[in-house]
Amino acid sequence: MTPPLRKILHAxxxxxxxxxxxxxxxxxxEIPLAIGASAERRGVIATCNYPAREYGIHSAMPTARALRLCPHLTLLSGDFDRYREVSAQIQAIFHELTPLVEPLSLDEAFLDVSAVSRFSGSATWMARWLKEECLSRTGITLSVGAAPTKFLAKIASDWEKPDGLTVISPDRVDDFLLRLPVNKLHGVGPATSARLDALGIATCEQLRTLSLDDLITEFGKFGQRLFELARGIDNRDVRVERERKSISVETTFAHNLPDIDSCRPALLPLCERLEERLARHGYPPVSGIVIKVRFDDFTLTTLESQGLAPSQESYDRLLEQAWARAKRPVRLIGVGARLLPEAKRRQLTLPLQ
Ligand SMILES: [Mg+2]
Known part of the structure; x- marks a missing residue:
C-alpha cells in the first residue's frame, strides 16, 4: 500500500x-555583522550575515573565536523582543496558507500544504507566494524547500540559500537522493558520519548497498532510520501547536569516553550548541536544567535540577553525579534546558546565566 503523497514546505x-x-x-x-553574547560572557554567535560568513564565522561558534577570525566584526547582543515580533508576523503569513504549521524556532517552520487548493495546489507557487509576502510585509528573505517529506523539505530549503527556492518533486526524489552526501541526512552527526566514512559510504546511493541487517548491526535502532532515509522514507507528520517543553542538544562520541575526566571537556561544545539553540528560540524562560548520559552498555541515565540556569558549571556538577551512577565509559552526553510552561511565563523568570 502506498501512502498518499504529501506536500511539505520548509521555510x-x-x-x-x-x-x-x-x-x-x-x-x-555590507559589513561583517553577528548577533551573540559577548566574549567576556563566554557567549556564542547566534546568527551572522553573509559578509561575516566569508571570515569563516558561523552560528554556535564562540564569540571569542569569531572576533579572532574577524577583529572588526560588528557584534550586537540582540533585541529579542523585536525578533519575536517579526517572527510573529512571519508565522502569521504561514498560517494564511495552511493551519498545519510546525514552528521549529523563531525563524523556521514546516508547513503541510497537501490539502491546500490555492495556486492550483502547486507547492512551487505556494513557496513563491510565501517568499514574496514575507519580503514585502517584513523585509526579510525566506528560503523555502518543497518535498514529499519533512527531511527532504529541510534539505531543500538549505540547498540554494540565501533567498532560495528548491522543489524536490516526487519524481525527482530518487535522483536527488542518489547523489546526496550521507551527512545531509537528518540525525547523521559527526560520529555516524565518520563510521559511515570508514565503511566507504559517502552518498545515499552507497548507503543503499547496505542491508537493513547490516545497518542495525552497525548503528542499532538508528540503522533502520538510515535505511529509510536513504530511500526517501520519512513518515513524520507536521505537528501543530505542540508546546515545547525543553531544548536540548546531544553528542554521540566516535569513541567512548573512558571516565569522568575525559567527559568534562565534552561539555563545552555542547553548552555552546545549547546556547545557540536557546538564542534561536529567542531565549525562552528556563525553569531548570537536565543532563543525559548513555553508557557503553547502552543504559541511559538522566538527571534534572530545577531552578538552575544553563551554564557549564551547573552541567559539570550534574555530569559528575550522573556518571557516578554507573562509572562506565560514556557513548553519549546530552544537555538541555527545561522551559517554563507558557502559562507560568509571566509569573517567574530566571536569568540565563
Ligand atoms: Mg534560518
Missing part, C-alpha cells in the same frame, strides 16, 4: 536576527 529565514538588524540599519548590510 527558513536567511540569517534571521542579522537580517532584522540589517533591515533596520542599512549601514550594517
Amino acid at each position: 527558513d529565514c536567511d540569517c534571521f536576527y542579522a537580517a532584522v538588524e540589517m533591515r533596520d540599519d542599512p549601514a550594517l548590510r
Whole structure:
C-alpha cells in the first residue's frame, strides 16, 4: 500500500536576527555583522550575515573565536523582543496558507500544504507566494524547500540559500537522493558520519548497498532510520501547536569516553550548541536544567535540577553525579534546558546565566 503523497514546505529565514538588524540599519548590510553574547560572557554567535560568513564565522561558534577570525566584526547582543515580533508576523503569513504549521524556532517552520487548493495546489507557487509576502510585509528573505517529506523539505530549503527556492518533486526524489552526501541526512552527526566514512559510504546511493541487517548491526535502532532515509522514507507528520517543553542538544562520541575526566571537556561544545539553540528560540524562560548520559552498555541515565540556569558549571556538577551512577565509559552526553510552561511565563523568570 502506498501512502498518499504529501506536500511539505520548509521555510527558513536567511540569517534571521542579522537580517532584522540589517533591515533596520542599512549601514550594517555590507559589513561583517553577528548577533551573540559577548566574549567576556563566554557567549556564542547566534546568527551572522553573509559578509561575516566569508571570515569563516558561523552560528554556535564562540564569540571569542569569531572576533579572532574577524577583529572588526560588528557584534550586537540582540533585541529579542523585536525578533519575536517579526517572527510573529512571519508565522502569521504561514498560517494564511495552511493551519498545519510546525514552528521549529523563531525563524523556521514546516508547513503541510497537501490539502491546500490555492495556486492550483502547486507547492512551487505556494513557496513563491510565501517568499514574496514575507519580503514585502517584513523585509526579510525566506528560503523555502518543497518535498514529499519533512527531511527532504529541510534539505531543500538549505540547498540554494540565501533567498532560495528548491522543489524536490516526487519524481525527482530518487535522483536527488542518489547523489546526496550521507551527512545531509537528518540525525547523521559527526560520529555516524565518520563510521559511515570508514565503511566507504559517502552518498545515499552507497548507503543503499547496505542491508537493513547490516545497518542495525552497525548503528542499532538508528540503522533502520538510515535505511529509510536513504530511500526517501520519512513518515513524520507536521505537528501543530505542540508546546515545547525543553531544548536540548546531544553528542554521540566516535569513541567512548573512558571516565569522568575525559567527559568534562565534552561539555563545552555542547553548552555552546545549547546556547545557540536557546538564542534561536529567542531565549525562552528556563525553569531548570537536565543532563543525559548513555553508557557503553547502552543504559541511559538522566538527571534534572530545577531552578538552575544553563551554564557549564551547573552541567559539570550534574555530569559528575550522573556518571557516578554507573562509572562506565560514556557513548553519549546530552544537555538541555527545561522551559517554563507558557502559562507560568509571566509569573517567574530566571536569568540565563
Ligand atoms: Mg534560518
